[in-house]
Amino acid sequence: MTLCFSGNDYKYELEGVMKLFIPATLFNIVYEDKIPSGDEFAFVRKKQFDNYALLYVICSYNGKRARKVCKAGSDEDHELCLSRLLFKAMSELTGSTPKWGIITGIRPVKQVNRYLSRNMTEDEIFTAMQKDYLCSDEKCGIAMKTAYAQKKILDEHDKNSFSLYVSIPFCPTRCSYCSFVSQSIEQCMGQIPEYLDNLCKEIEYTGSLVRKLGLTLDTVYFGGGTPTTLEADQLERLMKTIAASFDMSHVREYTVEAGRPDTITYEKLETIKKNGCTRVSINPQTLSDSVLEKIGRKHTTEQFFKAYDIARQVGFDCINTDIIAGLPSDTPESFAHTVDKLIELGAENITVHTLSIKRAARLNRDREEGLLENPADKMVGYATKRLHESGYAPYYLYRQKNMLENLENIGWSKPGRESLYNVYIMEEVQTIIAVGAGGSTKLVDLDGKRLERVFNYKFPLEYNKHFDLMLEKKNELEEFYAQKK
Numbered sequence: 001m002t003l004c005f006s007g008n009d010y011k012y013e014l015e016g017v018m019k020l021f022i023p024a025t026l027f028n029i030v031y032e033d034k035i036p037s038g039d040e041f042a043f044v045r046k047k048q049f050d051n052y053a054l055l056y057v058i059c060s061y062n063g064k065r066a067r068k069v070c071k072a073g074s075d076e077d078h079e080l081c082l083s084r085l086l087f088k089a090m091s092e093l094t095g096s097t098p099k100w101g102i103i104t105g106i107r108p109v110k111q112v113n114r115y116l117s118r119n120m121t122e123d124e125i126f127t128a129m130q131k132d133y134l135c136s137d138e139k140c141g142i143a144m145k146t147a148y149a150q151k152k153i154l155d156e157h158d159k160n161s162f163s164l165y166v167s168i169p170f171c172p173t174r175c176s177y178c179s180f181v182s183q184s185i186e187q188c189m190g191q192i193p194e195y196l197d198n199l200c201k202e203i204e205y206t207g208s209l210v211r212k213l214g215l216t217l218d219t220v221y222f223g224g225g226t227p228t229t230l231e232a233d234q235l236e237r238l239m240k241t242i243a244a245s246f247d248m249s250h251v252r253e254y255t256v257e258a259g260r261p262d263t264i265t266y267e268k269l270e271t272i273k274k275n276g277c278t279r280v281s282i283n284p285q286t287l288s289d290s291v292l293e294k295i296g297r298k299h300t301t302e303q304f305f306k307a308y309d310i311a312r313q314v315g316f317d318c319i320n321t322d323i324i325a326g327l328p329s330d331t332p333e334s335f336a337h338t339v340d341k342l343i344e345l346g347a348e349n350i351t352v353h354t355l356s357i358k359r360a361a362r363l364n365r366d367r368e369e370g371l372l373e374n375p376a377d378k379m380v381g382y383a384t385k386r387l388h389e390s391g392y393a394p395y396y397l398y399r400q401k402n403m404l405e406n407l408e409n410i411g412w413s414k415p416g417r418e419s420l421y422n423v424y425i426m427e428e429v430q431t432i433i434a435v436g437a438g439g440s441t442k443l444v445d446l447d448g449k450r451l452e453r454v455f456n457y458k459f460p461l462e463y464n465k466h467f468d469l470m471l472e473k474k475n476e477l478e479e480f481y482a483q484k485k
């Protein structure tokens, strides 16, 4: 498919719009003033005059053509206008109308928060989201509700605080749809002792830096991978190192992802609870054994229920459960059963993901094999309705590339049980210092205006090998905060 620009170079945005309709496609980008030859193209033209611009789009796809034109004043956003024209033309040719409209970025709620900070009313925000971004009523509503749920958390957060992310990029086996940096324990068992030694050193060093900077630790989050792949004594060692390296007296939330139920034992959950963990995530992804088998997730639904039960016995009063809409071979009925069962269990947080397929080749292959024909939109709609009815509210929302039907991931919570860390990471209002392989530190200044990222080495092997260099990178923290003064 050729994407041709004339009189403009809005490549990034407009390619994003095209991918809403034809995902996982490599576009042939050209800059020419004439309409491309061939059967499949989008021609995007801006002709500038003294006080206005003439904008038009001609698309050819599936043996049909669509043409959209508009005249835009000098004060209008021409990139946005062309995005809307392209969206309308492709919608006409494909018969599909993605519900988020031309919002292609990952954080739609950020846009709503921007509007709220300008004191716009709910009606004004709905109008702007629909008029500017062609967003549907349904998605505007979800974004608004999410923004309201976040408001208190965002208003109350201490600007001098930070969160600590601890990366444990190991899992017992690798699920076929994994999009994280994670390695199966069978492959990298030998790397773990050195990894833990280094991780403890990085934690201690980070502790000394934040003491100098006068930052307050607010939340801790163990992610990965599956942190509970580690043994109880290894988890205890890490948690004790954190407690010795930071002032824990202001910590309001301490999450450990215990994602895979097949890693959970009474001893591990008791150990993390004893060492300060307040919230665990136990993720069934689906409560259908046949779907679990299909996605190569080597545990059963029975193991999930057992793990959930252990978490309650140990005393956890905040449990998150992740599920995924649109998994290969799942059906609306079995997805509905998953949602109903988790609500019945009373999990405080239920996170509804939509399947995102990282590798385009895999997406196309699974489509061809008919594995992805289940209606993810219908599944997400069911979850939304049931969770609303059951007293949950959406509190964070994000999108990824190659998500089925251009949908989203939504964290739902019972009132007052929202995870602070999840809001901070989505809205980028607080510094998050990451330790461990695959971690990415986000530095946010006191005004919330300057944002910088520092990346750790991605895989445990290179993390171990270049550990000294990696530790040196941590000094960027001091440089960042020195700039603010």
Ligand code: SF4
Binding pocket: 170, 171, 173, 174, 175, 177, 178, 179, 180, 182, 224, 225, 226, 259, 260
């Ligand atoms: S448990 Fe999660 S992180 Fe681990 S392989 Fe499966 S999807 Fe990836």
